[in-house]
Amino acid sequence: MLVAVSVDSQTTMPRCGACQMPANVPASDGVGSLFQVGVIKSFSTPRGDIADLKKTPDPWGDNMATILVTGGAGFLGSHLCDRLIARGDDVLCVDNFFTGRKANIQHLIGNPRFELFRHDIVHDLFVECDQIYNLACPASPVAYQFNPIKTIKTSTIGMINMLGLAKRCRARILQASTSEVYGDPEVHPQTEDYWGYVNPLGPRSCYDEGKRIAESLCMNYHESNGVEVRIIRIFNTYGPRMDPNDGRVISNFICQALRGEPITIYGDGQQTRSFCYRDDLIEGMIRLMDNNEHIGPVNIGNPDEKTMLELAQAVIAETGSKSELKFEPLPKDDPKQRCPDITRARTWLGWEPRVPLNVGLAKTVEYYRQLLASS
Numbered sequence: 001m002l003v004a005v006s007v008d009s010q011t012t013m014p015r016c017g018a019c020q021m022p023a024n025v026p027a028s029d030g031v032g033s034l035f036q037v038g039v040i041k042s043f044s045t046p047r048g049d050i051a052d053l054k055k056t057p058d059p060w061g062d063n064m065a066t067i068l069v070t071g072g073a074g075f076l077g078s079h080l081c082d083r084l085i086a087r088g089d090d091v092l093c094v095d096n097f098f099t100g101r102k103a104n105i106q107h108l109i110g111n112p113r114f115e116l117f118r119h120d121i122v123h124d125l126f127v128e129c130d131q132i133y134n135l136a137c138p139a140s141p142v143a144y145q146f147n148p149i150k151t152i153k154t155s156t157i158g159m160i161n162m163l164g165l166a167k168r169c170r171a172r173i174l175q176a177s178t179s180e181v182y183g184d185p186e187v188h189p190q191t192e193d194y195w196g197y198v199n200p201l202g203p204r205s206c207y208d209e210g211k212r213i214a215e216s217l218c219m220n221y222h223e224s225n226g227v228e229v230r231i232i233r234i235f236n237t238y239g240p241r242m243d244p245n246d247g248r249v250i251s252n253f254i255c256q257a258l259r260g261e262p263i264t265i266y267g268d269g270q271q272t273r274s275f276c277y278r279d280d281l282i283e284g285m286i287r288l289m290d291n292n293e294h295i296g297p298v299n300i301g302n303p304d305e306k307t308m309l310e311l312a313q314a315v316i317a318e319t320g321s322k323s324e325l326k327f328e329p330l331p332k333d334d335p336k337q338r339c340p341d342i343t344r345a346r347t348w349l350g351w352e353p354r355v356p357l358n359v360g361l362a363k364t365v366e367y368y369r370q371l372l373a374s375s
């Protein structure tokens, strides 16, 4: 059954064009009637009856899993919802629409396997599920620095709420962690046993340290309470549905190139990143969740490392743009290099990326071309 809720307008991020991020601060964390939706779905019986509820025959007769995806209206979350529904799972999509967009999941509205909750994970959530993918958290530096305290709350209080839910439901939970836990790394490429080099006081710390404590919470809930956890460390991922205004390098460069605007290179452009296409990332994420042996952490990313200057040239070549390069100051604590060692993903999950940058860029450019033409 579809339950689409639109009761709480609090945290949608106003969008004012590339790099002109939010115009006003989100109001409170208040959540409106989501809790009531939870009542409809799963809390109409005392806690002790929930096990019986789960035994209720599946009207579809296939007993596929019920999977909660937090951040499900975001870039990666919406693609994950698509993949899970395509394989026959029931998906509960939770999002506060801070950086997520209804357009990302609009095509799923009306699908009997899809439910949408406008909800902020900083608040309690009562649903029944078999697995939880915890993707809720702004990912772009501009977005997560907009309200750093809220970013920290999402990765701490929100993580505790999701782990508590996993514990109560005996659900397996996957945390979408990040290469940012390595900070400005001194080990290259980054292996999972590297502890990182993070400035705990800098502008990126709300995100980096938030994700680090989220990993710690996962391990402690696992060791103390037996919660089944999975930790994936995601390296820069791109593809269609990235918000054109989120300030990330791929969306900025492509939109600037398509509009014929100068391409903004921060610093001298010699800093590196490794870009993974979204389909590869989602495949790795699902493989880790469904793996019965390994908790992680596991790096998922494409080890094809590029400087930002090389990326700009690739975007110019793909778009055929006449845009010039414009050099701007490097943001504080911007990591100089980043590249995953994916030995663990290869050996544990049999995973490696398949989509080369030129192919992924072509698909992403086509997406933005259509988006810009229609707006």
Ligand code: NAD
Pocket: 070, 071, 072, 073, 074, 075, 076, 077, 094, 095, 096, 097, 098, 099, 100, 101, 119, 120, 121, 122, 134, 135, 136, 137, 138, 139, 140, 154, 158, 176, 177, 178, 179, 233, 234, 235, 236, 237, 238
């Ligand atoms: P995104 O901003 O598109 O998606 C995040 C989603 O979470 C949005 O829909 C947003 O509205 C929602 N959200 C944020 N705070 C929330 C809260 N408190 N309660 C409920 N919903 C909330 O970003 P994305 O690129 O899709 O990233 C998804 C996840 O993957 C994030 O956790 C991010 O940290 C992680 N990650 C992404 C990348 C990447 O390159 N895309 C890299 C490393 C890690």
Ligand code: UDP
Pocket: 140, 141, 236, 247, 248, 249, 250, 252, 253, 264, 265, 266, 267, 271, 273, 308, 330, 331, 334, 335
């Ligand atoms: N960057 C850039 N121009 C832009 C946006 C980003 O040169 O318009 C650089 C940024 O300084 C960083 C890299 O691109 O070195 C990746 O930035 P992004 O925000 O996409 O992700 P990060 O990996 O820093 O979280």
